[in-house]
Amino acid sequence: MSVPILKQGDVLIASIQSALSDQDLIELREDFADKIGRFRARGVVIDVTALDVLDSFATRTLRGIAYVGRLRGATTVVVGIQPEVAFAMVQLGLALDGIETALDLEEGIAYLNRTARRSPGYVR
């Protein structure tokens, strides 16, 4: 079960629909690595609204995706973490250090647009 990655301008978006297997998450990371390069994406939005739990493995994978993105010049934003999931993560001690977060898809893209305007090399 793979996750489709959509392109909107120079932003790549993936909506994780349900509990993914570890293999799916790894494939997602590789898929991102490939597409970020190919499409010269400057932003990545990963929507985890449908996930009812983010455990240490999922967190590590998201960090992995963000790292790969950063290496290729793209900013990653994770969106859609639900209140209970955020609470549970913090209680467990999981952190998404170095990854931006936003409320939802709309906010995530708005964030990328805001930061894009400020970054050098941005051409209107």
Next chain:
Amino acid sequence: MSDEIRVPIEREEDVVIARQKGRELAAATGFSMTDRTLIALAISEIARNIISYAHRGEVTICRVDDGLRVGVLIVAEDEGPGIADIELAMRDGYSTAKSLGVGLPGTKRIMDEFELTSVVGKGTTVRMKRWLR
């Protein structure tokens, strides 16, 4: 004991099954949304440890009642290599190559009761409980 669910943990798909079952039982027991997520997370972490280290094991989830309160009991057992230095594994921030990392100390934090026994070469058992407030 009624309401006991056993989930064999052999593939990482089983981690998801175990935590879904845990979430269902927690809901049936009357836990809030937040607590259900915490319980699901705790199950996810220890089930993953089984896969990572022992490759095979079992998670048992059941409702408990001590006369005054109700709650859930989660037992994770495996016949893996065991943990040599338990104290080290339970220390916050400790992490091996496969990252026991946050798993154990964090899980202990979010459950009300947490008990880990391990014998090198024989296996590990984690027993944890969360009570309804």
Next chain:
Amino acid sequence: MAELLEQRESLALMHQMGINSGAIDRRKQIVGLTQADVARIATVRDLVLRRIDDYAAAFFQHLAKFEEARPLLQNPALLERAKRLKIEHLHGLVSGDYDTRYVEQRIELGLVYAAAGLDNRAFLGAFLSLIKHIGADIMQHADHSPIDAFEAFMSLQKVAFFDIGLIVDVLVAQRERVIRQQQEAIRELSTPVLQLRDRLLLLPIIGVIDTYRARLITENLLESIRANRARMVVMDITGVATIDSRVANHILQTVTAARLMGAKVIVTGISAPVAQSLVSLGIELGGLDTVNDLQGGIEFAERSLGYTVLQGQPIDAPLNGVS
């Protein structure tokens, strides 16, 4: 019908208090109640039953002397029930059967006293008076030797103490329940999240923050962030009673959780002494955005969201009502 509900309440309380047959046996053990006592009580049963109304009356007459019992005496419905249950009690006292049904009746009576807000001391005084009356009669009408009569009375006293244990436990349990409910209400009232502007929330925290309350505050805040699509939160802790390492930890957790939902939290109201004590406790507040005062925090949040506040000429316009 009403009786059925009352019975269910006493059964529920019994279950909650853990009073099963094992617990009842334990209570009997504690007062030293044995079969021998039951046999002795049987010898004075008829005597007690003859004057049952007088003894019940003595109980309530004693209560009437004290202000502390007024709530019960001035409540006709409860008083009526209490009197009926007291007669029932006295029957049971000499019945020789002190098991589940008997205990349930004690609990039921205890609930009536709790509902009337009867003071523990007033209850104990009245009960003592009642027992003294019974004792006096037993000694006066001692057919057998005075020693037998005395021993029969002492056996009865054991049951009396058994009863007192139950009634007092019920009164205490009920009082604790009320306190818990009040605490809950206070907690709910004291974690408001206010929307200051579009996307900007204000969370003033006042009072003591324990683990339970910290969790309530966090859950409330996260829900509000979602409902209001907030991007900024100003969390003011001026009113927080003590800020030790645990409280600081709670605050950090709340901030981190909010961040996971895309909201930035600005903490305001850390006074200089508090800041110093946190430093001396070695608490890392790096990564926490803090502003000294509430106004500064709100202004910072507004600017971050792109608001510019301009002050023009004041306008004296009525809102509602008459200006």
